[in-house]
Amino acid sequence: MRIDRHYEFWPKRLPKDLAVPQTSLFDNLEISARRYPDKIAIHYYGGSITYRRLKDEAEALAGYLQTRLGIKKNDRVLLIMQNSPQFIITYYGVLRANAVVVPLSPMNVTGELEFYIKDCRAKAAIVGQELYERIAPLQKGTSLQYVITAAYSEYASPQFDSEIPEEVWKPRQGFPDEDAIDWQEAISAGLKPGELIVTADDTAVLPYTSGTTGIPKGCLHTHGTVNSNTVGAAAWGSMTANTTSLVTLPLFHVTGMQHSMNAPVFSGGTMVLLTRWQRDLAAALIERFQCTHWVNIATMVVDFLANPHLNNYNIQSLSYVGGGGAPLPEAVGERLFQLLGVRYIEGYGLSETISQAHFNPPDRPKLQCIGIPSFNVDARIIDLKTFQELGPHEIGELVVHGPQVMKEYWERPEETQKAFITIDEKEFFRTGDICQYDEEGYFFIVDRIKRMINASGFKVWPTEVESVMFKHPSIQLACVVGVSDAKRGETVKAYVVLHEHERGKVTEEEIINWSKTKMSSYKYPRIVEFAESLPMSASGKVLWRQLQEKEKQR
Incomplete structure (x- = not known):
């Protein structure tokens, strides 16, 4: 039976069900650019990009991918960059080309990248120039034919008045290998993309996760599954066109992707982008741009609050601070509250759910708690052996049903079959996490089935x-x-x-x-x-x- 006792604590300003757009993710950018063409979309180390420019460059990249590289609908394109304007432009450019974004960690080494290329049969990759040497050897003997390299410095300002990470100030490198295509060559070619033909049911993103065997698996997400959590994140966090988000989580990871990029783009908000975590710079940028939202991980908050110079900055503009990945220590949450008057909002999700399946209500959160089921999510606890549903304070596996759940594991039908269970004629995803919920319907992680x-x-x-x-x-x-x-x-x-x-x-x-x-x-x-x-x-x-x-x- 669906657990609904948490609705008593549901934010009163929000509906319990959320309509999901039946359009593509690129439509979100197109609409925001039409509404706010001259509004700053991204601040980046002294540089800035308007929504008009963001859309135009995404379309220019899409045109190059289609015309010069032969990228077609459903082709997989690797996106391997640190946080940068080019990451966001590439993400939406690949979608505009009717193709599929495969976001990968920039920490991957050559052997790891080889697995992903062979698994998803990627035809092209767009990478930060500092990562090119890792992927260059794989252009021979794999499906990978083209690599576009980007220099982050081209979107920053040399007049920026604070410390800039090495990767950001490093000028464009020239690669002798003719297989390396320069970012500016692609953007400046002036090629127009063909018609946008993807719908909510088409594949948009293929983030990778690992299973009990440790072999990475691609989570097949459509424009619809991603949009459900994009819109959900914006609504839960009260994001508007006047929201300014501090972006410190890696955008290749689903939490950063959704809360720090897709939700702000959907809302027409502004993103203040950091390539590397720097606590003094983060505080300075919060003050300078009056950041309202900051989604992070607990370790960032711990480091941020431990800064002996924090009192030198005015960070009172922050109205929403939250994240996931690991519980925030209670003492740290209390210090944050004393400093800002806002409670830390913990959430819970997986690559398989493209970020959140659970949220804490902003006006009634509980620390070290993953919160209550998100919009349109049916979450239950089942016995590990019998699969029977369990009640409050009984410990079992968390299973979830909702519009954000992936469609399948990429080309792994047996793994997909194992990952789902039917309850009340609905398909539930087995999270592999041992949880319980209390008498108010708040969920808590107890342990993990998977060895992680x-x-x-x-x-x-x-x-x-x-x-x-x-x-x-x-x-x-x-x-x-x-x-x-x-x-x-x-x-x-x-x-x-x-x-x-x-x-x-x-x-x-x-x-x-x-x-x-x-x-x-x-x-x-x-x-x-x-x-x-x-x-x-x-x-x-x-x-x-x-x-x-x-x-x-x-």
């Missing part, structure tokens, strides 16, 4: 890390677990058994340094502990739960 480490809001899958570590010639056996970390929430630890002839010749620090070169910065083990042996089952499997429990007891 949450490091500063980034999902780290131990199996994936282990598979890389086994490539080290000195490692005989490795088991990766999550351990508590004051700054990151959780961090990655590897128990390592060395080959007998390597013992005493290799240090833990050498293993860590080697891992840094093979994995994204959030994945590699920050702690390595050598062991003579690891606990094993009768079938020869490493009993990772025993090691995890050992760390919890510590």
Whole structure:
């Protein structure tokens, strides 16, 4: 039975059901550009872009993709950039070309990128110039034919009066490889795109997530599923054309994508964009542009409030501060309230739900709580073995049904089938999270079924890390677990058994340094502990739960 006790605490200004546009995501930009052509859409290190220019450059990129690169409807285009105006232009430009955005972390190394290219059979990639060397080797022997490179400095101002990250001030590089296409060449070609033919039911975005096996899976989202949470985020956060959002979350991640980019574009609001997190600069920009909204992760808030210079800035314009990924410590939430008079709004979502499935009501939030089901979401708790529905304070798996749930895992029908369960003739997505809800209908995460480490809001899958570590010639056996970390929430630890002839010749620090070169910065083990042996089952499997429990007891 659908849980509705939370409606007593539903924001009174909002309807309980939300109509979702039956148009494409690009229509959101087109409408905002028509309404507010000369309004600033993006502030970026002293540079600024109006909505008219944002739309025009997205269309120019779309025209180049279609005319010169032969991109057609449903073709997958990789988007690999740090936060920048070009990220936003590319996102909407690919959609305008009737193609599919595949947003990937800029921390991925060549071996990781090769998997994604082969899995989604991407034909083109648009990347920050600092990332080109990682993807260049993959233009030979894969489906990848074209790479467009962008210099972030072309949208910043050299007169900016604060510190600029290296990636932002670095001028455009010339790549001798003729396969590298310069961003300005694509934008300046003056090519017009063909007709916008995609509808709400067509695929728009393919973000990747990982499963229990650690193998990344593409989550197939349509313009309709993405729009449902775009509109939902704007409504829940009271976003208007007068909203100014501080953008610090990575835009390739679904939370940043939805709350810091798609919702502001839908609303016609302004985005104040940071490529790198800098707490002093964040405070200065909040004051300068009178930012009203800031969606983040808990570690940013902790760092922001720990700034001894924070009192030098007027940040009272902030009216909505929230996020997800990891619970905000209660003491930090109280300090935020004392400082701003606003409560931290925690939410919950997954790549499979293109961000939020749950929100805390802004006028009645609970700390360390994922909140109540979002618009049109039916959320329930089921028993892990019997799949029977459970009541208040009973612990089981969270399952959700709603308009934002992905359609399927990309070309993985068996994984898709496992991920859904039918209840009351409706398809529910199995989140893999162990939760409970209280007598008021607020949901709380208890644990995770899936073996996942949450490091500063980034999902780290131990199996994936282990598979890389086994490539080290000195490692005989490795088991990766999550351990508590004051700054990151959780961090990655590897128990390592060395080959007998390597013992005493290799240090833990050498293993860590080697891992840094093979994995994204959030994945590699920050702690390595050598062991003579690891606990094993009768079938020869490493009993990772025993090691995890050992760390919890510590």
